[in-house]
Amino acid sequence: METEILENTQIQEAADFLAKGQLVAFPTETVYGLGADATRPDVVKDVYAAKGRPSDNPLIVHVASPEMVWEYADNSYQPLAQKLMKAFWPGPLTIIMPIQPGKLSKAVTGGLTTAAFRMPNNKATLDLIKTFGKPIVGPSANTSGKPSPTLAKHVYHDLHGKIAAILDDGPTKLGVESTVIDLSVDVPTILRPGMIDSDDLLKVIDNVNSDHHKVTATEVPKAPGMKYKHYAPSAQVIIVDDVKDFPEAIAKYSKKDASLGVLATDAILKEVPENITTFSLGDDVYSASKELFAGLRQLDVDHMDYILAQGFPDEGHGVAYNNRLNKSAGNAHYKN
Ligand code: TXA
Ligand code: MG
Numbered sequence: 173m174e175t176e177i178l179e180n181t182q183i184q185e186a187a188d189f190l191a192k193g194q195l196v197a198f199p200t201e202t203v204y205g206l207g208a209d210a211t212r213p214d215v216v217k218d219v220y221a222a223k224g225r226p227s228d229n230p231l232i233v234h235v236a237s238p239e240m241v242w243e244y245a246d247n248s249y250q251p252l253a254q255k256l257m258k259a260f261w262p263g264p265l266t267i268i269m270p271i272q273p274g275k276l277s278k279a280v281t282g283g284l285t286t287a288a289f290r291m292p293n294n295k296a297t298l299d300l301i302k303t304f305g306k307p308i309v310g311p312s313a314n315t316s317g318k319p320s321p322t323l324a325k326h327v328y329h330d331l332h333g334k335i336a337a338i339l340d341d342g343p344t345k346l347g348v349e350s351t352v353i354d355l356s357v358d359v360p361t362i363l364r365p366g367m368i369d370s371d372d373l374l375k376v377i378d379n380v381n382s383d384h385h386k387v388t389a390t391e392v393p394k395a396p397g398m399k400y401k402h403y404a405p406s407a408q409v410i411i412v413d414d415v416k417d418f419p420e421a422i423a424k425y426s427k428k429d430a431s432l433g434v435l436a437t438d439a440i441l442k443e444v445p446e447n448i449t450t451f452s453l454g455d456d457v458y459s460a461s462k463e464l465f466a467g468l469r470q471l472d473v474d475h476m477d478y479i480l481a482q483g484f485p486d487e488g489h490g491v492a493y494n495n496r497l498n499k500s501a502g503n504a505h506y507k508n
Contacts, residue, residue, distance in 0.1 A: 176337040177324060180296040187303040189336040195222055197313040197327045198234075198300060199341035200292035202264050202349050202366070203320040203465070204327050205234065205310030206335065207300075213277035216309055220279075222334040225316040230282035231309040232266050232290050232350075236301035241289045244307075246270040252355055252377065259376045262293035264350040265368050280309055286356045296341050312349060313338075319403045319465035319500065322347050326469055347462035348492045353380070365492040367461070402499040403465065405472040405479065407433065409501035413483040415440055421480050421506045422448060430477035435467045437482060449474050457484045461493045468500055480506070 178186055180199070189196045190207065193215045198207045206223060208215045210233050220227050235241050238257045242250065249269045256267055271287045281287050292298070301308055312320040315330040324340035351366030353373065361381040362370060370380045412421050418440055425432045426448060433449045434441065437460065441450050451467035453460035460482070471479050481497055483505070484490035 173333055173336065175328065175332040175335055177328070178337050178339045180339060180341040182339070183296065183299045183303050186300050186337060186339045190300075190304050190308065192336075194336035195219060195334075196300075196336055197321075197324070197331065197338040198294075198297045198308070198310065199324075199339060199344060200234075200294045200297055200310075201345045202292070203322055203344055203347065204313040204324065204338075205232075205292075205297075205308075206313040206327075206331070207234070207308040207310050209304075210234075210276070210280055210307040210309045213279040216277065216279035219309060219311065222331055223311060223314070223316045225311060227279075228282045229311075230284055230288065231280050231311050232288040233276065233280065233307045234297070234301060234310045235289060235291050235307045236298045237291065240301075240307055241267075244271050244275045244287065245289065246272060249355055252360075255376050256353070256373070257291070260368055260372075261291040262298065263291075263368065264293070264346055264366050266290040266350045266352045266364075268352065268354040268356055268363070270356050286354070288352065290350055292350075294341060296339055300339065317402060317404055319405060319468045320349060322462070322465050326466070329469075343462075343466075345462070347465060348496055351492070354383075365495050367489060367492060369488060369491060403468065403496050404500050404502070405468045407468075407472055407476045407479045409468070409479045409481055409497070409504065411483045411497055411501050411505045412436075412480050413505055415482065417506055418480070418482075419443065425478045425480060431475060433471035433474060433476035433479045435464075435471060435479055435481040440482060449476060453482060457489045457493055460484065461489055464493060464496060 186196050196207045208219050266288045268288045313327045321327045322344045351368040352364035354361045359379045359381045361383050373380045435451050437453045453463050
């Protein structure tokens, strides 16, 4: 199959593919998603196949309005969920709630009694869902295990020939996937950190727990997706937490008979020897989050054996950034 690149105005063409039961990658403010008709299990199965994703890992249901959610979710969650929707939608917050029995297929929920809902902040995609008239499922539009796509060309690289089209809306603004919050438990719990953090959430609801710090490979995590190796380029990624260690780390890894790439902010890169391949994370944790996945992908295209990547303090946006970077590095840190 030839994968078509559509402009962000070709909404009807994209909706027509979805109506024919085909897969269309769509832009969001976080990363590109792989879209399919959420109401058709046969089509949703194709999403798993295209990504090579384990089928017990449930998908996010993307909607164009809160009303669309209440056709599927347990309506007793309205008082709590609507506070969050009002404050953060459209935006990078995914809300997990119990669903009305039989309303969404096992292909979407992975057999759970809950489902994840999100209204993305992207005009083309909101228009697409409205034109299509039904919610679309959308995992990140990458091959399972690889860094999430923040450009249409990343989607094309991983999925061309496997999907009908990509709705191209340029680079995504945030670069890190949405915060996932589970409302189906006694205390609302963050299962995946994102750009909306617990302080933001606590301005709107009384109580929030974080589960993501505790998730290890041996535990059964609440968000099934968190147990898999993720965001990993072919290169070995090593995190440099203390920026003062960069010169020493660069000296160590460039002595080996291997190619070294450095992924860091401009302040660090200006001290890096010219023979070393680099990718800029901009100048702060916000731009670093936006550029992280693109950097990991580019240094892979450049055939690096090792990538030394800058860590940030574990606070604010640094929590989500470090969460993704740790997964791509298999938790390998310089010096430990
Ligand atoms: O920003 C985003 O969220 C992007 C864009 C495309 O919207 N999507 C995305 O989807 O990151 P995905 O499939 O890569 O990640 C969804 C996460 C997975 O970790 C999955 O296990 C979890 O949400 N999840 C989905 N439904 C769930 C449920 N009912 N209970 C617990 N976790 C769930
Ligand atoms: Mg993903």
